[in-house]
Amino acid sequence: MSCTVSGIGLAGFGTVGSGVWKILEEHGGLIESRSQGAAAMEIRKIAVRDLSKKRDGNAPTDLFTTNLMDVVDDPSIDIVVELIGGTDAAFELVAAALKAGKPVVTGNKALLAERGAELFSLSRENNAPIHFEAAVAGGIPIIKAVQESLMGNRIESIAGIINGTSNYILQRMTEAGLGYPEALKEAKELGYAEADETLDVNGWDAAHKAILLGSLAHGFLIDYKDVYVRGIEKVTPLDIKFASDLGYVVKLLSLVIARNDGGIEIRTQPSFLSKTHILASVHGVFNAVAVRGDHLGESLFYGRGAGQGPTASSVVSDLVEATRNSRSDRGFLPYREAGKLVAIDDTATSYYVRFSVTDRPGVIAEIATVLAKHQIGISGTHSPVDADHPDADFVEMVFLLHTCPFGKLKIALAEVENLDCLTDRPVVFRIETL
Amino acid sequence: MSCTVSGIGLAGFGTVGSGVWKILEEHGGLIESRSQGAAAMEIRKIAVRDLSKKRDGNAPTDLFTTNLMDVVDDPSIDIVVELIGGTDAAFELVAAALKAGKPVVTGNKALLAERGAELFSLSRENNAPIHFEAAVAGGIPIIKAVQESLMGNRIESIAGIINGTSNYILQRMTEAGLGYPEALKEAKELGYAEADETLDVNGWDAAHKAILLGSLAHGFLIDYKDVYVRGIEKVTPLDIKFASDLGYVVKLLSLVIARNDGGIEIRTQPSFLSKTHILASVHGVFNAVAVRGDHLGESLFYGRGAGQGPTASSVVSDLVEATRNSRSDRGFLPYREAGKLVAIDDTATSYYVRFSVTDRPGVIAEIATVLAKHQIGISGTHSPVDADHPDADFVEMVFLLHTCPFGKLKIALAEVENLDCLTDRPVVFRIETL
Numbered sequence: 105m106s107c108t109v110s111g112i113g114l115a116g117f118g119t120v121g122s123g124v125w126k127i128l129e130e131h132g133g134l135i136e137s138r139s140q141g142a143a144a145m146e147i148r149k150i151a152v153r154d155l156s157k158k159r160d161g162n163a164p165t166d167l168f169t170t171n172l173m174d175v176v177d178d179p180s181i182d183i184v185v186e187l188i189g190g191t192d193a194a195f196e197l198v199a200a201a202l203k204a205g206k207p208v209v210t211g212n213k214a215l216l217a218e219r220g221a222e223l224f225s226l227s228r229e230n231n232a233p234i235h236f237e238a239a240v241a242g243g244i245p246i247i248k249a250v251q252e253s254l255m256g257n258r259i260e261s262i263a264g265i266i267n268g269t270s271n272y273i274l275q276r277m278t279e280a281g282l283g284y285p286e287a288l289k290e291a292k293e294l295g296y297a298e299a300d301e302t303l304d305v306n307g308w309d310a311a312h313k314a315i316l317l318g319s320l321a322h323g324f325l326i327d328y329k330d331v332y333v334r335g336i337e338k339v340t341p342l343d344i345k346f347a348s349d350l351g352y353v354v355k356l357l358s359l360v361i362a363r364n365d366g367g368i369e370i371r372t373q374p375s376f377l378s379k380t381h382i383l384a385s386v387h388g389v390f391n392a393v394a395v396r397g398d399h400l401g402e403s404l405f406y407g408r409g410a411g412q413g414p415t416a417s418s419v420v421s422d423l424v425e426a427t428r429n430s431r432s433d434r435g436f437l438p439y440r441e442a443g444k445l446v447a448i449d450d451t452a453t454s455y456y457v458r459f460s461v462t463d464r465p466g467v468i469a470e471i472a473t474v475l476a477k478h479q480i481g482i483s484g485t486h487s488p489v490d491a492d493h494p495d496a497d498f499v500e501m502v503f504l505l506h507t508c509p510f511g512k513l514k515i516a517l518a519e520v521e522n523l524d525c526l527t528d529r530p531v532v533f534r535i536e537t538l
Numbered sequence: 539m540s541c542t543v544s545g546i547g548l549a550g551f552g553t554v555g556s557g558v559w560k561i562l563e564e565h566g567g568l569i570e571s572r573s574q575g576a577a578a579m580e581i582r583k584i585a586v587r588d589l590s591k592k593r594d595g596n597a598p599t600d601l602f603t604t605n606l607m608d609v610v611d612d613p614s615i616d617i618v619v620e621l622i623g624g625t626d627a628a629f630e631l632v633a634a635a636l637k638a639g640k641p642v643v644t645g646n647k648a649l650l651a652e653r654g655a656e657l658f659s660l661s662r663e664n665n666a667p668i669h670f671e672a673a674v675a676g677g678i679p680i681i682k683a684v685q686e687s688l689m690g691n692r693i694e695s696i697a698g699i700i701n702g703t704s705n706y707i708l709q710r711m712t713e714a715g716l717g718y719p720e721a722l723k724e725a726k727e728l729g730y731a732e733a734d735e736t737l738d739v740n741g742w743d744a745a746h747k748a749i750l751l752g753s754l755a756h757g758f759l760i761d762y763k764d765v766y767v768r769g770i771e772k773v774t775p776l777d778i779k780f781a782s783d784l785g786y787v788v789k790l791l792s793l794v795i796a797r798n799d800g801g802i803e804i805r806t807q808p809s810f811l812s813k814t815h816i817l818a819s820v821h822g823v824f825n826a827v828a829v830r831g832d833h834l835g836e837s838l839f840y841g842r843g844a845g846q847g848p849t850a851s852s853v854v855s856d857l858v859e860a861t862r863n864s865r866s867d868r869g870f871l872p873y874r875e876a877g878k879l880v881a882i883d884d885t886a887t888s889y890y891v892r893f894s895v896t897d898r899p900g901v902i903a904e905i906a907t908v909l910a911k912h913q914i915g916i917s918g919t920h921s922p923v924d925a926d927h928p929d930a931d932f933v934e935m936v937f938l939l940h941t942c943p944f945g946k947l948k949i950a951l952a953e954v955e956n957l958d959c960l961t962d963r964p965v966v967f968r969i970e971t972l
Contacts, residue, residue: 404838
């Protein structure tokens with residue numbers, strides 16, 4: 105039993121940083137008791153950009169500094185917590201901490217997903233682990249699950265709803281029939297979307313998290329430039345309505361799938377998911393990650409994906425880990441030179457395709473002929489007719505297509521687009537069966 | 539990076555034991571790679587009762603022994619895995635391993651829930667941790683979640699569906715209207731219930747798990763003799779039907795609730811749960827545990843609660859933990875002398891009470907009068923009438939009662955039982971709101 109107090113340097117004191125302060129103040133004693141003294145810790149420096157800014161929490165003013173490197177250089181600091189975000193200053197800070205042999209705790213998914221190769225390598229060279237539970241799905245301990253609990257499993261698939269903002273917006277579009285701009289506005293008013301919502305709605309926040317999960321699961325760093333990412337900005341209430349008619353919900357799904365041929369599929373995009381799938385019930389800003397291991401079978405982890413309490417809770421859990429004995433075999437450990445990512449054109453699912461067409465005889469035949477020429481099977485159609493006006497024009501025609509590679513579908517659709525009956529580009533959603 | 543191979547002694551080679559063998563054989567290399575060699579391990583002795591029994595898996599015969607203590611005494615063994623079940627020989631084995639300073643991995647919930655005080659104390663004295671992820675909810679890493687991920691949280695509540703056999707039986711009674719004996723028979727035929735189903739259906743299997751979770755969450759060993767436990771044997775299709783009419787499902791729920799007054803409520807019993815609660819959707823033999831932390835908020839862990847793959851997967855994950863550096867601050871660490879358990883009579887919920895009565899005027903008034911005398915409020919009633927025969931006798935009368943302490947309800951019901959209109963004892967279910 106060790107009773108040394110670990111010195112913590114905190115870079116960033118916004119929502120999450122002040123949450124960490126609060127938890128340590130409120131439960132520091134509990135944490136010490138639970139660890140029999142081994143995880144005693146004290147925040148000894150807090151780096152912020154602007155000293156004059158009003159702060160949440162009652163941290164003594166003499167802890168604050170505007171010099172970011174103070175939280176690394178101070179000799180009384182054993183562990184560095186990076187909560188400033190971004191990929192430049194944060195990179196410098198984390199790299200300096202690792203070079204000084206100090207373990208790092210971070211919630212910065214963009215940093216690790218985009219510059220992880222350099223940082224994880226520094227981590228190993230200096231035997232200083234990077235803990236990043238807070239970077240993926242806030243309070244859900246999914247990093248620990250993938251990295252530790254599934255140790256004895258080939259991880260067959262990871263399917264996550266890991267961006268609460270997108271999930272909230274899609275849910276409101278589904279429930280209330282709102283358009284995307286109205287649902288986004290509502291999310292902002294409720295504090296579920298940030299002032300700059302870009303990374304949340306364009307899919308990259310979720311994709312960064314999926315990159316980290318996939319890298320952990322498969323032992324090589326997935327290059328973010330090779331990942332297929334689409335956001336929810338162009339999802340329409342019409343497609344959500346048609347999805348519902350057909351038994352589906354539209355969710356921003358992040359998938360990492362290990363194929364039997366050794367290839368890894370990774371993609372983040374709004375997708376159709378059966379209403380009966382457990383992930384279809386993940387509502388509002390909650391996150392969930394379903395993981396399938398070859399021995400474990402299906403499991404699901406569900407909880408709050410963001411917010412002060414949940415994210416700070418993960419930071420504190422990582423801090424406790426960081427206070428423990430030397431952990432040279434923790435953190436991200438590559439065990440493959442490089443895995444084979446499957447090009448998006450070679451990934452196959454079934455599809456929902458909506459065609460906007462001029463209402464004249466022959467339209468269905470023309471489109472179906474092109475699909476048939478490319479050997480793409482049609483498993484169903486959906487073009488609801490107004491029961492009271494069966495002769496009214498229909499101009500939206502949905503085909504459900506049998507499983508085929510995405511590349512093949514793209515070629516066929518390019519040819520369909522040349523037909524003069526089309527009034528707009530086809531809208532495509534994957535139907536994921538998981 | 540360490541490249542020592544840890545020697546494993548395996549006591550028991552049934553479903554789970556042979557599953558551990560299989561995983562190490564199939565994924566031993568993967569585990570070594572993932573841990574950069576640190577978690578290399580080798581099974582060096584397997585103790586079984588009967589050498590002549592046909593075994594699953596291809597373990598070499600020279601590893602087998604009928605002398606249980608060989609898996610502790612063999613000097614090449616560093617970690618002992620106990621999978622023999624029961625609380626006598628298993629106790630001797632685990633105690634001997636701990637005294638020899640060898641970490642133990644076990645899936646034996648009964649052993650730890652009933653004799654944990656002695657074993658955890660031996661564990662601390664000898665600085666040899668006990669790992670028991672496999673003891674609670676098979677493949678769900680709920681021990682790790684409670685013990686590590688929630689480190690910075692006061693754990694406000696734990697609510698689990700943690701006996702798959704009971705959950706399957708209740709589901710079949712709900713879906714197919716089966717009686718308890720028929721549903722049990724079906725569960726046995728499908729291999730979802732053991733030949734001796736006693737501990738599964740009488741609630742004790744779930745209660746043992748809840749005792750372990752509660753002890754971890756609150757820092758003192760909960761004495762199993764103080765825990766209120768009821769099984770599903772007496773649940774009737776009628777009450778399940780009425781539950782459904784009223785918007786509820788009947789689930790065998792295990793609860794550990796931290797009250798604001800410092801008291802801990804712990805109970806396992808079939809209970810009413812709103813159909814809209816996330817735990818209501820846990821079907822078949824799946825398990826789920828919902829945990830609420832004061833900072834984390836709600837989270838849920840879902841997966842397979844039993845079976846070879848999931849349980850062996852947890853054993854292997856624990857083995858990896860056990861191969862890591864000295865872990866004197868892991869395992870169950872008591873940090874309270876004793877917590878205050880709330881007597882079951884002092885725990886308050888709302889209730890469903892069904893009275894079987896003779897059909898004569900005055901019956902409702904008589905019962906309601908007794909309840910009123912005891913200041914127990916009625917929030918609703920349910921006595922469905924056959925629409926085609928509104929004058930038919932009704933003899934089952936359900937009252938939904940406002941929240942009151944269970945002890946108070948018992949006193950009132952004892953008085954109701956004295957009424958000559960009752961033809962049977964009242965049937966009571968708690969309505970848990972969580």
